[in-house]
Amino acid sequence: MQLAITSLNSGSNGNCYYIGNEKEAVLVDAGISCRETEKRMKRLGLSMNKVKAIFISHEHTDHVRGLAVLARKYQLPVYITPGTEQRTRFDLGGLVLRPFLAYDPVQVGKLSVTAFPKYHDASDPHSFVVEYKGIKVGVFTDIGVVCEHLKYHFAECHAAFLEANYDEDLLEQGRYPYYLKNRIRGGRGHLANKQALELFMAYKPSFMSHVLLSHLSKDNNDPDLVKALFEANAGDTEVIVASRFEETPVFKIIYSAGTPARKLAPDFGQVQLGLFDELV
Template identity: 65%
Template sequence: MDCKHLFIASLNSGSNGNCYYVGNEREAILVDVGISCRETEKRMFRLGLSMQKVKAIFISHEHTDHVKGLCTLAAKYNLPVYISPGTLSGCRFNLREELINYLNNNETIQIGSLTVTGFLKIHDASEPYSFVVACGETKVGVFTDIGEACDQLIFHFRQCHAAFLEANYDDALLEKSAYPYFLKKRISGGKGHLSNKKALDLFSSHRPAFMTHLLLAHLSKDNNCPDLALELFRQQANGTEIIVASRYEETQVYTIFEPAAAHSF
């Protein structure tokens, strides 16, 4: 198939659950299943997306908001799960052995006409991964739960036509929040989450000219504001469409093209 575009959507994004869809006309993958199987199905149905096209699940790390619905969904649809050995060892469940496929750093995995590259990221988890999904030359990154933008992340971000990028907290809101000191340090200490400022620095310094869509992901309920994050990024968008991925509902489906032009439907 002459693959020129990808369909992407966030099914949910936040500490209450994360699940991201990337696919083409024939096949798709999910990155993380942090909402229930039933909720995943409902949200995909509302978007007109078919579970029959989903051919694999890729897991970034073992925290509950990324794996809550994994076992049920994988078992129901007999889906292979790509997961690092460290992540699997940190999970509090027994995934069916025949569904397990181990990730290796910078390994390329072929799922039909989709190519998925996983690479290690900085986060307070056991062997966590970020992912880039490609169809032909069109590339979409899933970059959440990141303490710092490492060289690998920068390298892959520069190649993406679209990306899900964490903008977890606003520095001032986190500082003023009722969170205990140890939790504030965990979030902002370099192995936790990306702030609006760090995410914006990555975007403004390394955004490729052909990036058409940026979905701001994993926003904190207490330490960020969707309107604040949206305005910050729109000021430096330079033609990139900025979308906030909600912690309460799915986004629409966006179509990402290899050329500079992209559209949504």
């Protein structure tokens, strides 16, 4: 038993992540065009016929740009919260929209998808964990701060797409206006390399085989820098930087038993989220 995972694209220009078993798969977000999604999956030897649903993390354009065309063409149900649906700028008319609730698992064939809330400047943003026969893969991007929800789920994952959006020095010295720098690093924006690394070092379980560093900023990060940073602390975990220009290879995630790192009882109280415009 195994899960196949790939990042079809990761960055402010579009996000789309594939997770599937032998018979069915889901996409988390659809931020690149239908044509590009098809093209990249074909290059990887993946079939759109295996995709049974799309899960939307939040309404920002880089996560929903290709949703309407892709879902209509393949008649795919779209799992999206009412708050996210209302704030989406694209016409979702005619799509099969299904609401989901945090911590209420959704069955897609033999895949189980569980959402949990996160801090981001969107109406109702969520992260996801996809499970199949004990294998867990997390999609943890667009996160302003590491909360108890994230720590808890990261410690259970065999693989994870983990945001490492910016290097603090590059952001501070970069061309962005001051207000935008503050939005990115202000607790409802994105995770810095240092924040992501601290989570990785403290809560990575011994059985985590792959971490895909995701949603890197084009201007405020350096793929070589962040990869070296994580590899120095990765042990047996393979570190991959997800590209904003192309798909990653397909990685096979295999079940391995073990004790999660620093297992904790999380505070699952309501995460208060603000309503803001989209981050650049």
